[in-house]
Every structure is written in C-alpha cells, then in structure tokens.
Amino acid sequence: MPAVRAIAKNVLVSPRKAGVVAGLVRGRSVEDALVILEHTPRRSAKTVSEVIKSARANAEHDHNLKPGTLNITHISVMAGPRYKRFRPAARGRALRFTRQTSHIRVEVDGEARAAKKPATAKESEGKE
Numbered sequence: 001m002p003a004v005r006a007i008a009k010n011v012l013v014s015p016r017k018a019g020v021v022a023g024l025v026r027g028r029s030v031e032d033a034l035v036i037l038e039h040t041p042r043r044s045a046k047t048v049s050e051v052i053k054s055a056r057a058n059a060e061h062d063h064n065l066k067p068g069t070l071n072i073t074h075i076s077v078m079a080g081p082r083y084k085r086f087r088p089a090a091r092g093r094a095l096r097f098t099r100q101t102s103h104i105r106v107e108v109d110g111e112a113r114a115a116k117k118p119a120t121a122k123e124s125e126g127k128e
Contacts, residue, residue: 003073003107004063006055010080011047015102018044019077022104030056030070030108048075048104055106069110078103 011018021044025033030052037049052072059065080101086094 003109004055004059004065005074005105005107006051006058007106008047008051008054008104011044011102011104012099013044013047013102014100015077015079017042018048018102018104021045021048022075022077025052025072026075028072030072031068033072044102048106051104051106052108055108059108059110064113064115065110066113067110070108071110072106073109074105074107076105078105 021037021040021042024036024040025048028036033052034049037045037052052075056067056070059070060067080103082101083099084096085099086096089095
C-alpha cells in the first residue's frame, strides 16, 4: 500500500527555515512530532504541524489506518516560486528583493484497521 501524503504549496516561509523544522520530526511518530512542533519556537512549526495533521486525517479517513500507529516516513521541503518585490531606498531608488515560498510534503504510514464484517440477514431483521 502506498504511503498517505499531504502537500502544502506556496507557503510563505523560506525553504531553508522550514527545512530545519522538518528535520526535527523526520522519522518520528505523528503524535511525537506534533508534541515537538507545539513546543518549537519557530514560525514554520505551525505550518509543518498543519500539514502533518492533514496527512493524519487523510490516513484515518481515506485509507482506514489506525491513528495510534502512524509514523512519518518522508518529509521534505522544496523551494516554491519567488515573489519579486521592491523596497524604497535612498535618493528615490527602489531595490529589488524576493519573498521565498516553500512546498512542504509529508508522507505517513501505519497499520490498517480490521475491516468490518457485513451484517447478516438475521441481524438486519432484528434491528428493524
């Protein structure tokens, strides 16, 4: 079964700064990672934790995985598009600078839940 993933694109945080935070939780369980990010004093920690929560929700809802067994198998931060902006400078000039963005990708994997047995004819008659 392929790993469950969640991707946040065009996040307004530098990939270098977000990569440091992603390195803190790489290879850990989802629950441990969320506790670590909750106590990490960096702006990108909130965004990374949101992507991890999204991957956890995808795994539970779409792929029927047990929430307690989820582990982060892959987390990466890639550079997104740069927004070019101008800042006023002395003597009426304008200096160019860029706002960097990031793409954050998280993959989680865990144990599958046991499939529910279909109701038999006798059980469904008794419920009506």
